[in-house]
Amino acid sequence: MTFNQVVWKMAKADYKKYIFYFLCNSFAVMFFFMFSTVYFNSRIEQAKKLEGIQDALSIPGAALIIFTIFFISYAHNVFMKKRRSEFGLFLSLGMSPRDISKLLVIENGIIGMASILSGLLAGAVFSRLSFMLLMSSINLQDIPFHLSGKMFLYSIGAFLAVFLLAVGKSLIFTLRSSMILVMKSNRFAETIKMRSPLLGAFGLLLMVGSILTLYFTYEESSGAFLPLWTMAMFLGLYIAFSQASSFLIRLAKKFPGYYFHRLLFLSSLEYKFKQMTSIIMLVAVMIMITIFYSTLLLTFYKASEKDAVKNNPFDVAYYQIETKNNLSEAELNKILQTKDQLEIPIFYYLEKQILAGNGYHSYNFMSLRNFNELTKQEKSLENQEFLFFLNSEPEYAHTEFSETFRISMGNDEVTFEMKDYVVERRINLLPNSYEFVVVNDEVFDKMTNSLDGHVLTLNLLNVEDWKNSEGAVGELVKKFEAMNQAAPPANFSDLPYIEEELFRVASKVADFHLNKTTSGIMFYVTTFLSILFFMGTFILLYLNLFSEVDTEKAKYKNLYKIGMTSKEVKKNVTREIMTIFFVPTVIGTLLAFIYLVILSTDVGGIMNNPDILMHFLLIAGIYLAIQLGSYFYARKKMLIQLLG
Amino acid sequence: MVIMETENIVKVYGGASGEGSTKALDGVSLSVNEGEFVAIMGPSGSGKTTLLNVLSGIDQPSSGSVSISGQEISEMTGDALALFRRRQLGFVFQEFNLLDSLTAKENIILPMVLEKKSTAEMEEKVQGLGELFEIDSILDKYPYNISGGQQQRTAVSRALVNEPAIVFADEPTGNLDSKSSAVIMECFEKIVNELGTTVLLVTHDVFAASYCQKVVFIKDGQIHSSIVKKGSRKEFLNSIMDHLAVLGGRTHDI
Ligand SMILES: Nc1ncnc2c1ncn2[C@@H]1O[C@H](COP(=O)(O)OP(=O)(O)OP(=O)(O)O)[C@@H](O)[C@H]1O
Ligand SMILES: [Mg+2]
Numbered sequence: 001m002t003f004n005q006v007v008w009k010m011a012k013a014d015y016k017k018y019i020f021y022f023l024c025n026s027f028a029v030m031f032f033f034m035f036s037t038v039y040f041n042s043r044i045e046q047a048k049k050l051e052g053i054q055d056a057l058s059i060p061g062a063a064l065i066i067f068t069i070f071f072i073s074y075a076h077n078v079f080m081k082k083r084r085s086e087f088g089l090f091l092s093l094g095m096s097p098r099d100i101s102k103l104l105v106i107e108n109g110i111i112g113m114a115s116i117l118s119g120l121l122a123g124a125v126f127s128r129l130s131f132m133l134l135m136s137s138i139n140l141q142d143i144p145f146h147l148s149g150k151m152f153l154y155s156i157g158a159f160l161a162v163f164l165l166a167v168g169k170s171l172i173f174t175l176r177s178s179m180i181l182v183m184k185s186n187r188f189a190e191t192i193k194m195r196s197p198l199l200g201a202f203g204l205l206l207m208v209g210s211i212l213t214l215y216f217t218y219e220e221s222s223g224a225f226l227p228l229w230t231m232a233m234f235l236g237l238y239i240a241f242s243q244a245s246s247f248l249i250r251l252a253k254k255f256p257g258y259y260f261h262r263l264l265f266l267s268s269l270e271y272k273f274k275q276m277t278s279i280i281m282l283v284a285v286m287i288m289i290t291i292f293y294s295t296l297l298l299t300f301y302k303a304s305e306k307d308a309v310k311n312n313p314f315d316v317a318y319y320q321i322e323t324k325n326n327l328s329e330a331e332l333n334k335i336l337q338t339k340d341q342l343e344i345p346i347f348y349y350l351e352k353q354i355l356a357g358n359g360y361h362s363y364n365f366m367s368l369r370n371f372n373e374l375t376k377q378e379k380s381l382e383n384q385e386f387l388f389f390l391n392s393e394p395e396y397a398h399t400e401f402s403e404t405f406r407i408s409m410g411n412d413e414v415t416f417e418m419k420d421y422v423v424e425r426r427i428n429l430l431p432n433s434y435e436f437v438v439v440n441d442e443v444f445d446k447m448t449n450s451l452d453g454h455v456l457t458l459n460l461l462n463v464e465d466w467k468n469s470e471g472a473v474g475e476l477v478k479k480f481e482a483m484n485q486a487a488p489p490a491n492f493s494d495l496p497y498i499e500e501e502l503f504r505v506a507s508k509v510a511d512f513h514l515n516k517t518t519s520g521i522m523f524y525v526t527t528f529l530s531i532l533f534f535m536g537t538f539i540l541l542y543l544n545l546f547s548e549v550d551t552e553k554a555k556y557k558n559l560y561k562i563g564m565t566s567k568e569v570k571k572n573v574t575r576e577i578m579t580i581f582f583v584p585t586v587i588g589t590l591l592a593f594i595y596l597v598i599l600s601t602d603v604g605g606i607m608n609n610p611d612i613l614m615h616f617l618l619i620a621g622i623y624l625a626i627q628l629g630s631y632f633y634a635r636k637k638m639l640i641q642l643l644g
Numbered sequence: 645m646v647i648m649e650t651e652n653i654v655k656v657y658g659g660a661s662g663e664g665s666t667k668a669l670d671g672v673s674l675s676v677n678e679g680e681f682v683a684i685m686g687p688s689g690s691g692k693t694t695l696l697n698v699l700s701g702i703d704q705p706s707s708g709s710v711s712i713s714g715q716e717i718s719e720m721t722g723d724a725l726a727l728f729r730r731r732q733l734g735f736v737f738q739e740f741n742l743l744d745s746l747t748a749k750e751n752i753i754l755p756m757v758l759e760k761k762s763t764a765e766m767e768e769k770v771q772g773l774g775e776l777f778e779i780d781s782i783l784d785k786y787p788y789n790i791s792g793g794q795q796q797r798t799a800v801s802r803a804l805v806n807e808p809a810i811v812f813a814d815e816p817t818g819n820l821d822s823k824s825s826a827v828i829m830e831c832f833e834k835i836v837n838e839l840g841t842t843v844l845l846v847t848h849d850v851f852a853a854s855y856c857q858k859v860v861f862i863k864d865g866q867i868h869s870s871i872v873k874k875g876s877r878k879e880f881l882n883s884i885m886d887h888l889a890v891l892g893g894r895t896h897d898i
Contacts, residue, residue, distance in 0.1 A: 559754075
């Protein structure tokens with residue numbers, strides 16, 4: 001038997017650790033690949049540019065990458081820990097560190113390659129599957145699944161970078177280290193880590209302080225400091241968390257009656273938590289991001305109809321002039337089933353002289369009659385009075401405007417006094433439709449006659465059934481486009497809009513579909529990432545539990561010998577696994593909730609947004625249910641390992 | 645009074661008499677009296693550990709019966725057996741005796757914790773045992789930070805904590821130097837003499853065996869012979885060595 005055969009035989013006898021290592025790496029590749037099938041999907045890339053999905057993708061994307069880096073190096077360390085004690089034996093039998101490095105390279109090379117292959121394959125299959133599933137469940141047919149070279153390139157590249165780094169580190173360690181160091185048993189040593197209740201209290205304070213600061217300043221600063229305080233919060237959480245187990249256990253020791261009866265559980269928890277602080281933190285943060293994002297995007301998705309209705313008081317709206325968007329009533333009625341229609345001339349005027357030094361001031365004038373018709377009010381105005389009309393939801397409107405304005409008409413300078421102002425959303429989101437100055441009909445006529453401006457006729461229409469008006473509106477848009485192209489340019493050089501923008505049609509149905517698609521894509525991506533995150537966290541927890549299963553087995557075997565019953569073993573194991581599975585879940589869920597509360601301050605508080613609360617409960621509930629399932633699975637597996 | 649009695653124990657490893665099966669015990673009958681201090685000796689592979697495991701209920705015999713304090717333990721199973729073990733029996737092994745994540749004191753009280761004894765009772769017991777075995781100064785240390793001899797004394801304390809009828813020990817001095825061995829054996833002597841506990845230990849070490857009152861020799865899974873201490877420890881040691889020579893096992897070169 002040659003030495004190589006011995007090595008091979010040992011590897012075969014302990015094949016499980018290779019399988020495990022291989023599976024972890026395959027998962028890492030799969031994560032990267034599945035994410036890139038979404039990230040580099042051509043339809044989503046397009047949407048990223050147009051609809052600001054970038055943020056929605058990049059934050060969880062970054063989290064996923066950090067997570068995967070951690071995941072790979074963790075799996076590698078677990079593998080190496082087991083491998084290292086064998087290397088010690090090889091060294092003592094006369095193998096040189098060089099030979100061992102060679103062995104390491106070969107092993108890791110094979111596993112790395114195999115992981116890439118299987119990871120890509122599994123990634124493609126799962127990605128395709130989840131595309132199909134999610135697309136049909138949120139009714140989005142327009143995101144085709146496809147594969148591209150970029151996806152392969154980036155996911156292989158990202159994986160290799162992290163993987164090689166981890167292997168390289170181990171190689172250097174192996175080449176450098178002495179035999180003693182390699183052989184040193186990995187027996188538990190009571191390493192008295194930095195234990196300081198003061199530090200823990202500081203962490204707690206930092207965390208609570210950050211959260212409170214965020215809560216009270218979020219609305220005012222409109223979230224500008226969100227990343228900063230979030231980092232501070234995580235830092236505080238980490239510090240507090242790393243001290244918490246020691247602190248709680250020291251506290252428990254003050255009550256021997258309590259402590260002694262949970263001796264085994266508490267002591268092994270202290271030991272495990274010390275090793276797992278970063279993992280539990282990471283899992284908690286992942287759970288937080290998952291629940292937080294899913295809730296938010298589910299809310300957006302569900303709000304797409306509401307938003308479309310809110311932003312479009314009329315089913316269809318557009319500006320019209322002589323040569324643009326001008327259809328006869330008969331033609332219009334042929335396309336749309338119009339229920340009612342308003343035509344409101346808006347007089348756009350750019351005042352050049354009066355505001356000396358300040359350059360220009362532009363006005364959108366509307367006549368009082370039209371205003372009353374539009375807003376269903378009965379206001380009246382004297383000749384030198386005006387009414388300021390902001391077409392906006394009151395909560396988003398700015399309220400600073402001057403009480404008077406002067407304008408020169410002919411040879412006169414006329415000063416207008418503000419009589420009143422009205423902030424209401426009455427007109428669809430069109431360009432040039434935010435601020436209006438309402439004057440009485442006589443003044444309005446005079447202005448249009450004597451001032452050099454443009455009259456744009458605002459057409460506001462309601463149709464019979466807006467949800468089914470997509471085809472008709474599309475036809476209208478096409479017709480307008482054809483007509484506008486044929487007509488000469490409107491030459492509105494003083495209006496800060498390009499023609500296509502100014503004469504676009506703002507319709508409820510198009511907005512609705514756009515919202516639905518955008519938030520649908522985002523929701524889809526988030527759900528997709530959530531699934532990845534969930535798998536990742538589960539594997540991480542599972543890996544952690546089972547990487548030391550041999551030690552645990554020996555421990556419980558001894559405990560069995562001195563008379564621990566299997567019932568007591570079960571109880572103990574259950575407590576441990578439960579803690580490891582649910583401490584991060586509870587922390588993560590709580591943090592997600594806190595962040596939702598903070599974000600809601602911007603829209604009137606969580607209590608005024610029951611749908612956010614509902615969606616949170618729904619998503620947290622689903623997460624908890626899945627976590628519960630995986631906990632039972634892990635527990636069962638563990639008990640079989642330990643007792644069976 | 646007989647505290648433990650076995651009849652015709654047979655233990656076969658690896659399936660019933662098929663190929664590759666080992667008959668580790670081949671009809672062992674043994675009886676131990678209350679307060680006796682018995683050593684089991686024999687060559688490596690003769691079945692000592694197997695015997696101890698069967699006697700203490702850690703392993704089931706293939707046939708035959710074991711009874712301790714009048715209870716038939718070869719008929720008990722699962723948790724009943726575990727409960728019996730922790731109430732009636734104490735264990736000291738060669739290694740892996742203590743849990744690394746617990747202090748010496750916590751290791752000692754572990755069986756009491758399982759029994760849900762009161763805190764006061766536990767403290768009292770630890771105090772007493774700590775003084776008896778002179779380990780009170782290291783009670784709050786973790787196993788990693790105390791010597792092998794101290795670890796074994798801690799293990800002996802743990803074995804005694806529930807006031808067992810019998811203490812079983814498998815090579816308790818196997819990892820120790822002769823001085824530490826002597827200390828441990830004196831501990832066993834103490835518990836036999838002062839507490840009246842029955843002790844059954846398996847050992848290779850003639851020196852350790854010479855502390856006992858009786859030595860049972862086994863070979864190839866069967867009881868070969870036994871000798872009882874009559875004179876001084878030194879004389880007993882010599883006669884054990886003579887016996888081992890007859891047995892053909894490994895002896896110490898003293
Ligand atoms: N779990 C097992 N499965 C199969 N055979 C076993 C098992 N344990 C022990 N044996 C065999 O049973 C026989 C007795 O083993 P045992 O461990 O009782 O010997 P021992 O007297 O304690 O030896 P040592 O002095 O070396 O510890 C040996 O032949 C051994 O190979
Ligand atoms: Mg043995």
